Amino acid sequence: MTLVPSARLLGAARAGGRALPAFNVITLEHAEAVVEAAEAAGAPLLLQVSQNAVAHHGGRLAPLAAALAALARATPVPLGLHLDHVTDRDLLREAPGAGFGSVMYDGSRLPYAANVAATADAVAFGHAHGLLVESELGRVGGKPGDAHLPGVRTDPGEAASFVRATRVDALAVAVGSSHAMTERSAVLDHPLIGRLRAAAGVPLVLHGSSGVPDEELRRAVAAGMTKINFGTALNTALTAAVRARLAATPPERVDPRPWLAEGRAAMRAAVEHLLGVLATARHGTAARG
Ligand code: G3H
Ligand code: ZN
Numbered sequence: 001m002t003l004v005p006s007a008r009l010l011g012a013a014r015a016g017g018r019a020l021p022a023f024n025v026i027t028l029e030h031a032e033a034v035v036e037a038a039e040a041a042g043a044p045l046l047l048q049v050s051q052n053a054v055a056h057h058g059g060r061l062a063p064l065a066a067a068l069a070a071l072a073r074a075t076p077v078p079l080g081l082h083l084d085h086v087t088d089r090d091l092l093r094e095a096p097g098a099g100f101g102s103v104m105y106d107g108s109r110l111p112y113a114a115n116v117a118a119t120a121d122a123v124a125f126g127h128a129h130g131l132l133v134e135s136e137l138g139r140v141g142g143k144p145g146d147a148h149l150p151g152v153r154t155d156p157g158e159a160a161s162f163v164r165a166t167r168v169d170a171l172a173v174a175v176g177s178s179h180a181m182t183e184r185s186a187v188l189d190h191p192l193i194g195r196l197r198a199a200a201g202v203p204l205v206l207h208g209s210s211g212v213p214d215e216e217l218r219r220a221v222a223a224g225m226t227k228i229n230f231g232t233a234l235n236t237a238l239t240a241a242v243r244a245r246l247a248a249t250p251p252e253r254v255d256p257r258p259w260l261a262e263g264r265a266a267m268r269a270a271v272e273h274l275l276g277v278l279a280t281a282r283h284g285t286a287a288r289g
Helices: 004-013 029-040 052-058 062-072 091-096 112-128 158-167 191-201 216-222 232-248 257-277
Strands: 020-024 045-048 079-086 100-103 130-135 170-173 203-205 225-230
Touching: 004 020, 004 045, 004 079, 004 100, 004 203, 020 029, 020 091, 020 257, 029 045, 029 062, 029 232, 029 257, 045 112, 052 112, 062 079, 079 091, 079 170, 091 232, 100 112, 112 130, 112 158, 130 158, 158 170, 158 191, 170 191, 170 225, 191 203, 203 257, 216 225, 216 257, 225 232, 225 257, 232 257
Parallel strands: 020 045, 020 225, 045 079, 079 100, 100 130, 130 170, 170 203, 203 225
Antiparallel strands: none
C-alpha cells in the first residue's frame, strides 16, 4: 500500500540532496516495467501520464490511472502519480479524483503574462485539492507541434518573479535539454541551473532527460535539479526490442505476448540503468537547502 503523495517524495528527495526520478508511461507494459525496476532498485519514483498519453487512450484518464494506482498500491516501494504537460482544464480537474498527487500545468507556449495567469489559476485549483503543482517557464521544446528550441533558456530573474506570482511548487526550466531526443547528446548549462536553483526557491525539474548523457544527468543533479523526467528512453527501448523480435517472427505467429514481454523487459533495463545513474547523484553544497 505505497501510493504516496508526490509532495512527500519530492520533499524527501530535496531533503536528502537527491533527485526524484519520474517516468512517463503510455501502456500498462510501460508501467509494469517502471514498477519492476523501482522494486529491483528500491527506488521511490513518480509514474507520470501526459495529456498526450491520455489522448492516445481516447481522452480517458481513469482506466490507465486506475491501473497505475493498483500497481503502486501493490508494491513495497513508495510511488506517486503525476499528471504531466496538462493544458486542458477539464483534464486538470480530473486529477485529484483519479489518484494523482501532482500535476504539471504547461503554460509554456503562452506569452509570459498569460502563462503567469493560467498557472496561478491551476495552482489555486491544485492547492485546493491537495495537489503539488509544477509548471514550465522557458519552453523546453521538442513536443509535437513545437519547433525544437535549442537556444532558449529560462531567465533566473523571470523564474523568481514567476514563482512568486504563481505560488507554483516546482519549476520546469529550459537549460539545454529538448523533448523526444533519441540520441543522448544534450549539453546542459550547469551554471545556469545553479543560478535558477538559487533564484526560484522551489525544486527544479529537468524535462527531456532521455537526451541527456549519464554524466550530464549527474552534473545536473549536483547543480540543483530535484526532479528528472524521462519518457522517450522507454519508447526507444520498447520499439527497438519489438522491431527486432517481430523481424525474427514468422507471420503466422500472432500472439502479442512474446514481443510485448520483450519490449517490457527492454524498458525495465533502460529504467534500471537510469535509476542507477541517479542513485549516485547528489546535490552539490551550493544546491542544498
Ligand atoms: O515530461 C516528460 C519528460 O520531459 C520526458 O521527456 O521523453 O524527452 O525523456 P523525454
Ligand atoms: Zn516534459
